[in-house]
């Protein structure tokens with residue numbers, strides 16, 4: 001089976017292509033947000049609250065040009081993402097083009113729009129890997145979280161087709177207070193679906209998730225239990241199912257090295273073509289991101305973008321980061337979280353215990369989890385107007 005390309009293999013492929021990627025540190029993998037359109041309404045969506053409309057999306061030819069350019073500068077792998085990438089009618093054509101120019105392709109999907117025929121066409125076009133998101137392990141919880149009736153059953157079906165077509169499968173499970181009790185069953189579900197990998201990803205609080213933080217924040221006890229369950233499963237399922245684990249950083253002492261550092265080893269391209277250092281970067285006001293429509297090449301944008309250069313490296317840091325021994329390790333945590341919680345993207349991420357705001361966010365997390373509010377503001381183009389369903393029936 002195909003596997004995600006790892007750095008060491010990547011260098012060999014780059015050398016065989018005569019790539020110049022290393023000259024300017026182009027990332028090996030790039031996330032392509034083909035569209036913000038999506039039939040699901042997950043209240044933790046990582047898309048910005050101000051979603052880009054379908055009319056602003058890059059055309060098929062523009063995406064093809066982007067794919068060709070990415071391959072030419074040494075990118076090895078693209079993740080087709082969204083929104084829901086299968087909402088694009090030209091997805092098969094884009095996957096075929098990516099494959100033709102030599103890119104490894106991963107589809108990150110909710111799967112509810114897939115048919116077996118379309119998935120087979122994608123496989124035929126050269127799709128290498130499928131990642132399907134799950135909102136729980138059974139419909140009562142999962143369909144309510146997604147705000148989409150009968151979605152869970154469709155996902156199970158699509159996961160089976162994926163394996164029947166001999167495509168490798170990752171199950172992505174975004175966890176929070178309202179579904180963490182289902183984690184053991186989700187792990188069993190991933191095994192039963194013959195997945196290669198399971199991502200147990202506790203919600204990170206930006207955009208829609210920040211709006212819904214009080215309804216999503218787990219208790220400290222839930223996180224302790226979750227960690228124990230994941231560790232036991234990792235050891236029990238070694239060699240059978242790889243399990244990645246993301247903890248919620250409000251309860252951490254040190255922040256995550258978000259995106260491996262701003263503008264260091266990752267970028268994504270938004271539906272309208274903006275080159276972003278992370279999915280949430282546009283929540284930071286005062287930054288202007290360059291677009292692939294602006295005339296500059298992607299390599300030029302990567303090197304010269306004022307917004308990407310703003311928080312690259314460590315010279316922009318304030319105290320306590322500026323004199324901290326970890327500054328080259330975590331790069332001060334997450335710029336988007338610093339902006340959201342401290343009002344300053346150059347501040348230390350409040351997830352860090354050395355931030356003056358750390359105690360406050362820890363207490364906020366505890367208090368919100370304890371209060372137990374369960375109403376969601378659903379993610380949609382109307383700005384979350386499907387607010388307030390707290391029953392178990394999906395829409």
Ligand code: SF4
Nearest residue numbers: 321324326327332352
């Ligand atoms: Fe990281 Fe800054 Fe905290 Fe040091 S002070 S651990 S560099 S976030």
Ligand code: FES
Nearest residue numbers: 258278334335336
């Ligand atoms: Fe933007 Fe962390 S999500 S830097």
